[in-house]
Amino acid sequence: MKKRSLLRLVLTAVLITFSYASVWGQQIKAPDFELRDVNGRTVRLSDYQGKVVLINFWATWCPPCRAEMPDLVRLQREHRQKGLQIIGITYPPEQKDRVRRFARSLKVNYPIILGTRQLKARFSSDETLPLTIVIDRDGKVSNIIVGILLREEFDEKIKPLLMKNAEGGIRSAKSNH
Amino acid sequence: MRNRIISLVVGTVMVMALCVMTAAAFTKTVTIKVEGMKCAKCSSSVSKALKATEGVEDATVSSDKGEAVIKYDDQKTNETKLREVINSTGFKAVAEPGQ
Numbered sequence: 001m002k003k004r005s006l007l008r009l010v011l012t013a014v015l016i017t018f019s020y021a022s023v024w025g026q027q028i029k030a031p032d033f034e035l036r037d038v039n040g041r042t043v044r045l046s047d048y049q050g051k052v053v054l055i056n057f058w059a060t061w062c063p064p065c066r067a068e069m070p071d072l073v074r075l076q077r078e079h080r081q082k083g084l085q086i087i088g089i090t091y092p093p094e095q096k097d098r099v100r101r102f103a104r105s106l107k108v109n110y111p112i113i114l115g116t117r118q119l120k121a122r123f124s125s126d127e128t129l130p131l132t133i134v135i136d137r138d139g140k141v142s143n144i145i146v147g148i149l150l151r152e153e154f155d156e157k158i159k160p161l162l163m164k165n166a167e168g169g170i171r172s173a174k175s176n177h
Numbered sequence: 178m179r180n181r182i183i184s185l186v187v188g189t190v191m192v193m194a195l196c197v198m199t200a201a202a203f204t205k206t207v208t209i210k211v212e213g214m215k216c217a218k219c220s221s222s223v224s225k226a227l228k229a230t231e232g233v234e235d236a237t238v239s240s241d242k243g244e245a246v247i248k249y250d251d252q253k254t255n256e257t258k259l260r261e262v263i264n265s266t267g268f269k270a271v272a273e274p275g276q
Contacts, residue, residue: 059219062216062219063266064219064223064267067267068267146225147221148225148266150229
């Protein structure tokens with residue numbers, strides 16, 4: 001009788017562990033998408049596999065979003081060779097012409113996509129803007145940065161990812177260039 | 178022996194009181210009016226940036242009131258710097274008369 005109870009307990013523990021692991025696995029893999037940017041080019045998240053991707057949800061009417069964009073442009077320029085790829089997604093939906101004009105005025109050097117509520121919901125239910133999803137070289141969500149991206153946060157949460165190869169190895173000086 | 182213990186206790190209390198008074202003397206609270214915080218979901222960047230600033234002990238930002246209440250160590254930062262931090266988030270710290 002005791003053996004049966006023990007066996008039942010062990011089986012339950014194993015089952016719970018596996019179901020948690022499976023849910024966790026689903027959460028950390030970034031969902032793929034295929035959309036056109038404001039210039040008509042197709043953008044697929046899966047095309048950037050092997051890079052560190054920042055998906056930045058923003059809006060033209062959001063002051064902190066506008067304030068951080070010059071920094072994102074600079075980060076994209078400075079870290080492109082190390083494998084950083086930023087993708088801007090407007091949220092909530094906005095007019096294409098307005099977004100394109102705005103992006104041109106700031107000389108945005110990364111793709112800007114017109115987002116939808118459904119697309120945003122696939123990444124986060126947090127309504128704060130700006131919101132940046134950090135995806136590592138293996139295509140997994142490693143962090144969600146709520147609000148403006150601070151320099152300290154970039155150094156702490158994104159720079160280490162740029163130093164790593166896919167599968168977690170440390171990038172050599174040669175592979176950084 | 179008893180007198181020694183009393184002196185020690187009194188001395189310790191005085192030192193602690195001095196420490197608390199010194200810390201309190203360095204801590205200031207300021208309320209800064211912030212223009213443009215019309216969307217509640219984007220004003221959280223202001224408190225985030227303020228709390229990340231060296232010397233800021235606490236920051237409460239209200240988009241309804243359009244203000245930020247900041248508790249800070251005036252040995253490490255000052256009001257001008259705090260206004261700059263607010264402005265760097267895309268909003269505008271309203272200048273007080275005479276500034």
